[in-house]
Amino acid sequence: MGLSHRRFFEIVGAAADDDAVLTAIAARDPQALARARSWGGGLGRRHALFLLVLDIDDGYAPRLRPLRPAVTFAANALTWTIKRIWPAHFQGGNAGSPANHKAP
Numbered sequence: 001m002g003l004s005h006r007r008f009f010e011i012v013g014a015a016a017d018d019d020a021v022l023t024a025i026a027a028r029d030p031q032a033l034a035r036a037r038s039w040g041g042g043l044g045r046r047h048a049l050f051l052l053v054l055d056i057d058d059g060y061a062p063r064l065r066p067l068r069p070a071v072t073f074a075a076n077a078l079t080w081t082i083k084r085i086w087p088a089h090f091q092g093g094n095a096g097s098p099a100n101h102k103a104p
Helices: 005-014 018-028 032-041 048-058 062-085
Strands: none
Touching (some): 018 032
């Protein structure tokens, strides 16, 4: 979409709802949403296994619920390791807040 993470956080932080986010992005670049939809169109096919693991971890795959403890353990271990190797640029309790984002 041609946005930095920081700029995207700013747009989301200033928006009242999802529609306001889309409106702000479209106002910045009228073709951005079409490019995002085109990129996201094949996401399910390209990353099916990863998305399945996310669904299991988040509890959205009831038939695979027996796998959830193992998937959650593995996901938490991986996340913990990545955070130690590549620390986040966030401070405070709400990492998603633009106010807590430090420029790299």
